[in-house]
Amino acid sequence: MTHTLEYSANVSPPKAKHLLSRICKDCLPTRTRLRNHFVQCQEECPLCSQVPEEEWHLLVECEGSREAWSVMGLEQILTPRLQSCNNIQELIFDICCRESKEVAGKMALLMWVLWQNRNNFVWHETRISARQAGLQAMSMWEDWIQVNGQVVTTNKAGQQQHVAHVNEQQQPPRYSYLKCNVDASFLGTTNATGSGWCFRDNQGRFLLAGSNVILGRLNTIEGEAVAMKEAISEAIQRGFTHVIFESDSQILIDAISSRQQGYSTFSPLISNIRSLLSLVPNFELFD
Numbered sequence: 565m566t567h568t569l570e571y572s573a574n575v576s577p578p579k580a581k582h583l584l585s586r587i588c589k590d591c592l593p594t595r596t597r598l599r600n601h602f603v604q605c606q607e608e609c610p611l612c613s614q615v616p617e618e619e620w621h622l623l624v625e626c627e628g629s630r631e632a633w634s635v636m637g638l639e640q641i642l643t644p645r646l647q648s649c650n651n652i653q654e655l656i657f658d659i660c661c662r663e664s665k666e667v668a669g670k671m672a673l674l675m676w677v678l679w680q681n682r683n684n685f686v687w688h689e690t691r692i693s694a695r696q697a698g699l700q701a702m703s704m705w706e707d708w709i710q711v712n713g714q715v716v717t718t719n720k721a722g723q724q725q726h727v728a729h730v731n732e733q734q735q736p737p738r739y740s741y742l743k744c745n746v747d748a749s750f751l752g753t754t755n756a757t758g759s760g761w762c763f764r765d766n767q768g769r770f771l772l773a774g775s776n777v778i779l780g781r782l783n784t785i786e787g788e789a790v791a792m793k794e795a796i797s798e799a800i801q802r803g804f805t806h807v808i809f810e811s812d813s814q815i816l817i818d819a820i821s822s823r824q825q826g827y828s829t830f831s832p833l834i835s836n837i838r839s840l841l842s843l844v845p846n847f848e849l850f851d
């Protein structure tokens with residue numbers, strides 16, 4: 565699939581290509597996927613509240629998504645594949661393999677805009693119409709191709725010519741990492757364990773915090789692991805992309821980072837944390 569995705573490399577921004585890659589690796593944090601990773605969140609599509617949210621629904625079937633494809637000039641590319649492709653990965657693979665680089669690039673950017681629109685609604689309660697999404701994707705694609713991409717023109721004989729590569733080497737964007745401290749607390753003699761987390765920006769300014777009480781007295785590492793899982797779940801749902809998580813427990817960090825399977829009671833929790841981290845490439849752990 566990596567090779568296939570190269571088809572869209574020069575005809576869409578890296579962020580759009582990166583999104584396709586995440587979709588194809590089953591790493592997009594849709595609500596269905598988060599619930600499969602034991603994150604407690606709503607299951608319904610945030611945009612239409614009709615069906616569970618997963619990629620095919622969101623990017624193809626959800627209200628207006630088809631119109632966005634149409635505005636982007638891709639309806640004839642999509643329609644015959646609605647029957648032949650069983651899932652979003654097959655759709656992406658087929659389009660990247662059989663259609664032009666230009667079409668693959670447009671599809672990548674359209675999916676990026678649709679996913680961004682979904683995120684804006686979840687995080688900020690703002691959204692644009694499907695038509696606006698299609699127009700925005702088209703406008704972004706034209707801007708990108710004008711400045712960065714491989715410009716495709718047609719000569720008098722009707723043959724396509726690739727005439728320019730400009731500024732292909734893009735500088736990666738600089739992200740500032742958020743910091744999250746996680747901690748477990750043991751509530752005196754009661755049969756309960758507290759877990760807490762606190763996010764700060766890269767200047768050390770407070771952003772948000774949360775805590776939870778778990779009935780039952782966990783040991784220190786289990787408590788820290790529960791707090792870590794809750795903090796990572798919260799960060800994913802809030803759309804944080806670059807976070808450094810800090811725990812007092814070196815044993816916990818080592819257990820998550822290690823490939824070895826442990827045998828303790830908290831091994832399933834460690835596996836769960838690892839699977840959540842597989843959804844987000846830029847979450848890092850420190851003790």
Ligand SMILES: [Zn+2]
Pocket residue numbers: 609610611612613614615621622626627
């Ligand atoms: Zn929907």
